[in-house]
Amino acid sequence: MTDPTPWTPADAARWIAVPGPDDDKYSRGVLGIVTGSDQYPGAAVLGVEAALRTGVGMVRYLGPRRATDLVLHRRPEAVASDGRVQAWLLGSGMDPVDRDTTLMERALDQGLPVVLDGGALDLRARARGPVVLTPHYRELARVLGADASEIASDPAGWASRASVELDATVLLKGHSTYVAGPGVLLRVSAAPAWLATAGAGDALGGILGALVATHAADPDLPALAATAALVHGLAAERASAGGPLTILDLCASIPAVIAELIS
Numbered sequence: 023m024t025d026p027t028p029w030t031p032a033d034a035a036r037w038i039a040v041p042g043p044d045d046d047k048y049s050r051g052v053l054g055i056v057t058g059s060d061q062y063p064g065a066a067v068l069g070v071e072a073a074l075r076t077g078v079g080m081v082r083y084l085g086p087r088r089a090t091d092l093v094l095h096r097r098p099e100a101v102a103s104d105g106r107v108q109a110w111l112l113g114s115g116m117d118p119v120d121r122d123t124t125l126m127e128r129a130l131d132q133g134l135p136v137v138l139d140g141g142a143l144d145l146r147a148r149a150r151g152p153v154v155l156t157p158h159y160r161e162l163a164r165v166l167g168a169d170a171s172e173i174a175s176d177p178a179g180w181a182s183r184a185s186v187e188l189d190a191t192v193l194l195k196g197h198s199t200y201v202a203g204p205g206v207l208l209r210v211s212a213a214p215a216w217l218a219t220a221g222a223g224d225a226l227g228g229i230l231g232a233l234v235a236t237h238a239a240d241p242d243l244p245a246l247a248a249t250a251a252l253v254h255g256l257a258a259e260r261a262s263a264g265g266p267l268t269i270l271d272l273c274a275s276i277p278a279v280i281a282e283l284i285s
């Protein structure tokens with residue numbers, strides 16, 4: 023296996039879709055989000071918040087009543103109705119036994135690019151479009167029927183193996199994040215260890231979903247996934263400033279990180 027290639031801010035800058043004077047909300051891209059549950063409604067709030075902060079024409083959020091209420095309370099910009107989208111983010115904050123599988127399968131049937139997280143990681147085979155999965159070590163172990171400690175001891179190798187086995191782009195989360203796709207293995211090491219806090223992955227899903235929706239015509243999923251991890255890590259660094267951080271503070275730092283990347 024080849025050594026992972028470090029993904030740099032200069033690489034990431036090429037994957038930020040900057041709107042022009044002729045753009046409108048639909049031409050920029052619409053992200054459909056099916057995340058959260060009665061048990062974990064906060065994950066839905068964090069993913070929507072992160073997607074909007076990353077920049078996207080519109081977020082459509084579809085989820086249980088309580089999660090929808092919390093999302094709209096925090097972000098009235100989100101549209102809580104079904105409709106056309108350019109990409110999907112599915113599964114953060116969801117237990118596979120407690121999800122709206124019909125809604126997810128309808129999304130997966132559309133052949134659009136899709137980000138699968140948390141409780142939707144097992145739905146890879148149902149997707150008809152390009153897929154990026156965003157597991158942490160224990161989640162990847164469950165998906166592959168492997169041992170989590172083996173994955174932790176060789177994350178780059180397991181990300182590559184998983185990408186081949188699942189025929190998908192795999193973003194394997196950790197202190198360094200590895201992104202594997204066909205013939206490519208990227209490493210992102212931008213994040214402080216303070217980022218190891220609940221909800222961090224939900225925000226990453228939102229950032230990646232927004233980047234995919236704004237490049238849906240020609241989604242280079244490994245490049246977009248590595249860019250998401252880099253933006254996430256830099257936003258964490260900014261929110262942390264050497265100390266602890268909260269995920270809403272991370273989200274609030276995303277616009278400045280993106281402005282600096284494209285400056």
Ligand SMILES: NC(=O)C1=CN([C@@H]2O[C@H](COP(=O)(O)OP(=O)(O)OC[C@H]3O[C@@H](n4cnc5c(N)ncnc54)[C@H](O)[C@@H]3O)[C@@H](O)[C@H]2O)[C@@H](O)CC1
Nearest residue numbers: 062063064065114115116117140141160161220221223224
């Ligand atoms: N704000 C939110 O609503 C959040 C929701 N989350 C959801 O929480 C669920 C579980 O996700 P995880 O990433 O934790 O799943 P993991 O696969 O890491 O862990 C599974 C379970 O193992 C147990 N466990 C593991 N390590 C433990 C430890 N050191 N001490 C105590 N218990 C431990 C916990 O009961 C945990 O639920 C997912 O559905 C996820 O989406 C998390 O994303 C955290 C934030």
Ligand SMILES: Nc1ncnc2c1ncn2[C@@H]1O[C@H](COP(=O)(O)OP(=O)(O)O)[C@@H](O)[C@H]1O
Nearest residue numbers: 158195196197213215217218220221222223224
């Ligand atoms: N020690 C660490 N240093 C830097 N980043 C980390 C560390 N541990 C976890 N992360 C990052 O934090 C996020 C955690 O995501 P995840 O495990 O899905 O958490 P959650 O389910 O609580 O949201 C990932 O982006 C991961 O790369």
